[in-house]
Amino acid sequence: MDLYSFYASSTSYRVRIALHLKGLAFNTLPVNLLAMEQQRPDYLARNPAGAVPLLDDGGVRVSQSLAIIDYLDAKYPAEPRLIPAGGIERARVLEIAQLIACDTQPLNGLRVLRYLKGDMALDDATRQRWYEAWIDQGFRPLEKLLGRTGAERFCVGDAPTLADCCLVPQVLNAQQHRCALDAYPRVRAVYAHCAGLAAFQRAAPEQQPDFPG
Numbered sequence: 440m441d442l443y444s445f446y447a448s449s450t451s452y453r454v455r456i457a458l459h460l461k462g463l464a465f466n467t468l469p470v471n472l473l474a475m476e477q478q479r480p481d482y483l484a485r486n487p488a489g490a491v492p493l494l495d496d497g498g499v500r501v502s503q504s505l506a507i508i509d510y511l512d513a514k515y516p517a518e519p520r521l522i523p524a525g526g527i528e529r530a531r532v533l534e535i536a537q538l539i540a541c542d543t544q545p546l547n548g549l550r551v552l553r554y555l556k557g558d559m560a561l562d563d564a565t566r567q568r569w570y571e572a573w574i575d576q577g578f579r580p581l582e583k584l585l586g587r588t589g590a591e592r593f594c595v596g597d598a599p600t601l602a603d604c605c606l607v608p609q610v611l612n613a614q615q616h617r618c619a620l621d622a623y624p625r626v627r628a629v630y631a632h633c634a635g636l637a638a639f640q641r642a643a644p645e646q647q648p649d650f651p652g
């Protein structure tokens with residue numbers, strides 16, 4: 440299995456966590472987003488969206504981090520299940536994952552930040568306000584959802600799921616953008632617990648072959 444990935448990409452990080460949690464071997468094929476390798480014709484032929492992550496499973500190509508993790512979970516259903524098969528737990532995992540993946544990350548993605556800086560000519564301070572505003576609008580409801588599930592170590596239940604695969608990279612990203620996270624104690628607690636686990640550590644940016652060091 441090949442994973443097209445960029446060390447600093449939070450969406451690639453989600454999939455790397457999932458692969459390690461499931462104990463699946465994979466090759467990392469780095470795509471340098473800063474060098475715009477995602478727009479090269481050969482890469483666009485593989486993923487027309489011009490983004491990472493992209494999974495190539497013996498010629499079967501799947502893009503979109505949530506779809507990739509769902510594909511892996513369905514193909515390798517042995518524990519740990521990252522998306523519960525049914526019941527309210529499934530709904531809770533998906534609502535947290537989608538709050539991060541659909542309502543938070545896309546507003547602060549690389550291409551958006553690049554557009555704000557280039558086409559919109561916004562200065563550093565204004566772009567920082569933008570970034571912090573969307574983190575706050577995502578993390579405030581996230582904190583409430585984690586209160587509903589009673590989360591202290593994992594977002595839902597007592598094992599890692601898709602929701603944790605989304606939460607950890609988003610918190611790291613927010614920290615790297617110097618966001619204050621004091622208002623979100625449950626978010627920080629889940630992050631602290633999960634980030635200490637081997638699968639999450641192996642998936643971390645600094646462990647990737649393209650990490651610049």
Ligand SMILES: N[C@@H](CCC(=O)N[C@@H](CS)C(=O)NCC(=O)O)C(=O)O
Binds near residue numbers: 448451491492502503
């Ligand atoms: N919804 C997609 C988002 C993927 C995405 O935004 N990837 C970013 C890196 S985190 C990317 O490749 N951006 C390319 C660019 O900005 O040109 C997913 O979950 O996989």
